[in-house]
Amino acid sequence: MAPTTQQPVAPDQAAPPATPPRGKGRPRSAAADLAILDATREALAELGWGGLTMGDVATRAGVAKTTLYRRWPSKNELVVDAVASLFDELEMVDLGSLRADIEAVVAQFATLLARPETQAALLALFAEGSRDPQLRRRIRERIVEPQKYLVQQGRAQAQSRGELGPDLDEVTAAEEIDIIFDTIAGTVEHRLLVSGRPITPAWIHRFTTLLLSPLGHPQEAG
Amino acid sequence: MAPTTQQPVAPDQAAPPATPPRGKGRPRSAAADLAILDATREALAELGWGGLTMGDVATRAGVAKTTLYRRWPSKNELVVDAVASLFDELEMVDLGSLRADIEAVVAQFATLLARPETQAALLALFAEGSRDPQLRRRIRERIVEPQKYLVQQGRAQAQSRGELGPDLDEVTAAEEIDIIFDTIAGTVEHRLLVSGRPITPAWIHRFTTLLLSPLGHPQEAG
Amino acid sequence: MAPTTQQPVAPDQAAPPATPPRGKGRPRSAAADLAILDATREALAELGWGGLTMGDVATRAGVAKTTLYRRWPSKNELVVDAVASLFDELEMVDLGSLRADIEAVVAQFATLLARPETQAALLALFAEGSRDPQLRRRIRERIVEPQKYLVQQGRAQAQSRGELGPDLDEVTAAEEIDIIFDTIAGTVEHRLLVSGRPITPAWIHRFTTLLLSPLGHPQEAG
């Protein structure tokens, strides 16, 4: 790893709602947490966001509604947590070249977004998040940031390989990461979820070309 | 094929649900349609998708629920129609260069997406559309295709200016339009609605550079 | 009937909650009212006050909970109305003597209080009424006053027969009616519902004797 490279740190990627500060009474059942999240994902895939009801999730999980509400104040927060774990499977591998790395991660992302529970959940969460700043923050922490971290990682790998020059300054680097991240995530989501067209290896190749082409014109970037 | 061949045609951009075939009894009030759509946009901006109720829209519009349901079968279709007209203000102007044209349309789109009723509606519609194929079709017809048409227009303008070569074949052209469209729409939406960061002229400049850079490396594209 | 006798007027003894002032929309289903009151009495007899739930009443009546709540704001008011009609069967007959009249009405009252739905309802209503002045007023209007009216009637009959002298003044007459009424109703209820002992013809005879004995000592009464 290059000497001055930014030292990205993966944000925490799990942890149920919040650990109760101290245990006085009966401790919360850990099994219930898992059962609820599983039930949420299952219901989500079957019924979609609109069809998902708290009561149904509770029933599927073999849990009382109260137990559910004790942990998650609303459908939104519940689904964030239930869905967030799906994104844990995304990972940046080092395939030896920037193009290969990008294509791999785009393919991973596309595969993930093709799953019905992800489709139903992701846009719905974004939609709700556009109204509720707290939810938006939670989405960002649990879903978006972990994804962005992949871009940081890929960039660092490319720098250590010498494909990219070192960061000129932190601000510019952050902006570059932002724009690349929004472009990858936004474009893939839009094609799959809005345009409703499949993401093929050929499409990935062409899209990666688009992403990589500025590297031949470094003077224009920024 | 001649350079200017592609003869894009703007799809119909308005028209309330469907004109009743012929009038026997009392004709439908045209004023009601407008009042309903206005009320929908107003309620949408105030309450967001989740807070919007049919009863409330009817009350705001000074109309009975019956009247509302007679015209639009559900909340989804109503909001599509109410929101679609907002997108009519997008238009491709000819500023003399491809970069300027792109920057202008991106800026327009960003401005539109900054309005609260658009924010509330767009992602919510996409979310609902991911479950309901009919709604998806309707969204595509009324909202997505008119936007994609702008890309076609811009491309045609650039070709007529000589900035872009003529279409090699129709399929490739359509694919190029698709990828550019998904990239522009997806990226702008993701930055504004998911990442929650503003779209500034500087960002537009950098993003446009990304879009334009493949043009300097035509051998790599595709 | 004697010339100056007080002219008692039976209070209204039925009428669902309140007639909606004027009918603009769809009128309320009269069948629903009856079905609900029947269902209430049925559920009351089966499950008692504590076991009676609004949801269950609605289901039995084949009616939505909303419909039920639209008419009666709470279990209390509903049961008042459901039970009040049971008391309509009480009536003062003229058997030719004061003793016979009293014994007849006490027997009627005892028979009514032996029915399970009456037992379950009456004390529960009184209990709730001890907290809620509005409910108390309603109970008084719909249940208590119609009973007291029987005492007035019996007194008037006895006066017209000459068994009782005419009223000396209105206040004293009202007080006498009150004390007789509270004694009859309270004693019968206490024996049946609290002491839990049956009311037999012999008991009625002895109790009536108690009620009538002051008539031999008119100088002491008052």
Add this chain to the structure above:
Amino acid sequence: MAPTTQQPVAPDQAAPPATPPRGKGRPRSAAADLAILDATREALAELGWGGLTMGDVATRAGVAKTTLYRRWPSKNELVVDAVASLFDELEMVDLGSLRADIEAVVAQFATLLARPETQAALLALFAEGSRDPQLRRRIRERIVEPQKYLVQQGRAQAQSRGELGPDLDEVTAAEEIDIIFDTIAGTVEHRLLVSGRPITPAWIHRFTTLLLSPLGHPQEAG
């Protein structure tokens, strides 16, 4: 049978649920019992029967719900015990004449029934008791019988004074006590709790006259 024969014995008038047979572990806190009963009476006066919840009582008493349920199986039994002690204050004094004795005890009873916790509790208990035979038995033991004992006492006092003749036979005596008791208790309760009218010295005088008048016509009684 000799005049003073009847040897009435006052039933036990207190004692928390049941003393655990023998102590192995930590003994139950006696303070908790008192705190719970106090809290119950307090909550009863404030919130009435319907508003009283076990959790609230526990909180007021500074006690865990478990502790409460370990001692009383349900709200009913708890309230019986909490209220029963209120009736301990009733006592038959010897004022030298039957009329004075009756008027005194009626006044005591009326005063007791004027207290809000008594009002809230008494009818509610009777109501619940009309469904639950076990509760009814408990009410009878703890509340009703101690009251009836006062009638026995008063009767015995009058007999020892010579105001009343000796018992003819036990059955008739018991029936007379029953009828007098139901009449006093029922009438006072009905006037206060159902009719909702105050009990004044004048009313007590008139009511006592009613009770005493059969004594002037012994041939009719029975």
Add this chain to the structure above:
DNA sequence: CTGTAAGCGAGACGGTACGTCATGTCTTATT
């Protein structure tokens, strides 16, 4: 003096009913 058995506060648990709300349909009378 150390088990061990019960009591205790706390609070999570599976339930059940609550009373409210929005949906989309229906019945009126009116236009």
Add this chain to the structure above:
DNA sequence: AATAAGACATGACGTACCGTCTCGCTTACAG
């Protein structure tokens, strides 16, 4: 035939208590 008004069946909502359960901690008697 369309309209405004509003009743209707349905079904989810989020809350409140219920009575039970599991914790970790005192007590107190027993060996």
